[in-house]
Amino acid sequence: MARFPRPKASPPPEAAGFLLPLSATASLLLLLSSVSLQAAALQARSKVQAGQRLRQAEDQLMSAAQHLLAGTATPAVGQTGLVGPVAYRLVAFDGPHWNGAPAGGLQRGQAVAILELQPSAEQPRAPRAAFGLELARAVTPSGFGAQQLLAFRELGLRGRASQGVAP
């Protein structure tokens, strides 16, 4: 500007094009901010859906465990079953570990079962969960009676890497 002085009467040619870039920058900023907000909303939605899938897997595993234990208190590893639309497999069964002292002619014991759902199109990675079992068996002078399931509870979902059965 100093090197090329111009008459004050007409506006400098550099100043003529300032409105277009300004508007372009402002538009770009507006669009970028709204797109990022949209992306955040989409992410929240997919998170809700993922949570729902996880809960569904939990439900299915719980149903599978109930179905399995309705049949027998000591299932065989590798046993499969079908309850409603849910196909499952018993991956591991640890126990029963009987407590030392029988109280009132009844001995208590614990066992842990790990169940796995069959992978489906919806869930290619089959979820698995562990369940803790409370068992009891009658102690008579002649030996032990048949064992019986008293209660069981969910120990939570298990990852693929955890092959162990410890709760």
Place this chain on the structure above:
Amino acid sequence: MNLVEVLVASAMFVTASSCSLQLWSSGASWTRQAEAKQQQVAELEAALLASQAQLTALAGTPIATDCTAASSWLAAHVQAQPAPSGFTRQVSAEPGALVRLQLSAAGGEQRQRWLSPAAYGMCGAAAAAEPESSDATL
């Protein structure tokens, strides 16, 4: 600065801002929907666990020697209890001595579980054993 530049610049700005407003409002409504859904899912979970607790509150209490009879009794027993508000509950006895518990919300969300009276020591030949304290609510 001429008229054409002013016109083009303002048209660009107006288009961009209306576009962004639209995106912004749809994003906001999606967020709101996701929040509402999340809350509904949480309520559904609570209702499901409450219904399951009603079912398993009797854990260790022998109901019947025959597990199929026990499951139909249990289904009728839970059905008689008041349903959680805002949800529709379906309890039915299923083949294989199971009780199917299904809860659905108005928004289309639903959860279902199959429960077995045998797994809680409510039936079977050895069901005459002593009652178990209720740490089996889950």
